[in-house]
Amino acid sequence: MELLTIEEAEVLGQKHYKQHNAITSGRYDFTACQLDILFMILSSLEEDKLTYTIRAKDIELLTGREWNYQQLRKSTEDIGSRMFEIEKAGSYKQIWLFQSVEYLIGKGAFEVMISEPAKPLFFELKNNFTHFQLRSVLGCTSSYAKRLYMLACQWRTIGRFPKPIPIIELKQMLGLVDKKGKEQYTQIGQLKEKVLDVAKRQINQHTDISFDYELYKRGRSYEYIQIYVSIHKDKPKQLEIDYKIPVNEQKNIRTIMAYGISEEYAELIVKNGFDEFIKFVEKVNERAKKGEINVENAAAYIIGTYQKKGILPR
Template sequence: MESSRSLEIRQHNAITAARYDYSACQLDILFCLLSQLRKEDSSDVSYRINIADVERMTGRQWNYQQLQEATADMGSRLFEVENDKVYKQLWMFQKVEYVKGQGCLEIVLSKFIRPYLFELKDNFTSYQLHSALKLSSKYAKRIYQLASQWKDIGETKTYTINELKVMLKLKDPHGKQPEQFEKFSQFKARVLDIATRQINEHTDLKIGYHLIKQGRAFHSIRFYINNQSPKQLPISFEQPIEDARHQQARQILDNLGIKDTSLIQRILSEKALTDGLFKFNYDLKTGRAKADKNPAGLLLKVLGLR
């Protein structure tokens, strides 16, 4: 039975290893869908995603245009699943409906993709929704999925750099599209190092990697995985969303070093101040706000409390 403190998504490994290219926003939509899947669901069940709930969980803002573009693109892109016997092209949705005035969207999954999302056999990947949503880099989200598949063993199999790039859709296995981050230094800095840093900061896993040379060039990679207590408090999906929002806000304030109980209570009791806190935290993490010396002081100034 799933813990009320930590809702887990379970994915069949064929999907984890599939070749697909989703943005961070699209992966968040996928993770929200996966968290709602139940074995007893009918093939035409409609899954509802409330935009405000996801914004509160992630600290990132979505708008209808962004979401409509994201789901339209998701609907046109394919999952490529391949084994020794068959190569399959699979699409995610039968339909997506945006409910006007209610701030939500409803999604019906393709009947052909559903078996890969539902098969809870021995060979699956299990990872926590709050961790997946906390990662802002799409490559961090994908590498987190991969690391979670191997977390009980402590290390992944050895992947060639070419295999990993193909899996992350940075390289076309047929050579028809130009390769991204062709220089290894770019791939290391903008994919591997960012993913490692975000995973170690925001999730239940601590990872590292070892690069293997063939001749003078790096040829392969192996990831090492350990469990850790996440630095971010996990969100309880069984508690009211407002309680989860306050829990997350308290964590942000604690990370900033704000300990004054009366100040904390005021920020939590006024929605505009809480919203401002989440916006400030997002701006700080994405580099839009610069506060290397005194981020707490800048927050209070931004909120009009100083």
């Protein structure tokens, strides 16, 4: 059996721990509504800004999910009450994500003020995770599932870790070995029940990948683990907030898609200029009212016009 060297395993661990964050490693899961709120904040992050206005209609436009006042209020209450702990040199720092939330009556909007100590965590999430990874990892309650998911994501296109790795190395990556070398779950049955099987169940249920593992013996005891991973093919694609793209740009793309335009074409049209698109639609509607043109298929008419301009490919 060809195995990872200690150096290769350490590289795996280093890749993982670069993505460590108190929010993702906490023993919390997040509802779809809570995730939408967090993602709206992430997509609006600015260096010198703490307060962000979130509109329920914007969430609906970007995700297709509609949240009422009670759902939003309960979600912000739950997020605001959660404590996240950061281990520092010689201390543990406890922080809360929100400093305050103010609902604007009659406007379908609310203002979230994130706490100053939590600000670096939000930027770290935005810089180190894709929105699909973050949505997946925050859907798991087990800290081991969160960590194994991030490790497994590195090999999703290959189908498995390149080689089996020593179980002790995996334990070190999962924080199951302290600084003195004392291990948790020394019995393989405990490790399977408390860590591996829980992680497998949550990853397969909540994330965009399938996860499995196989244990190998050396002599009479299990010493190695092979992890298998693949991309879920049967999960339908949903509209999601992509916090790597500014909220206004995403709103413009969704608005154009409402005309029956594909997302790829909508992105090209927005790149050309959303204001230009609005002027184009207004002009077409004006001409149609006057009887100058007859538009039976709006999507085909828009695509055809933009193809003639060379903005969309033929």
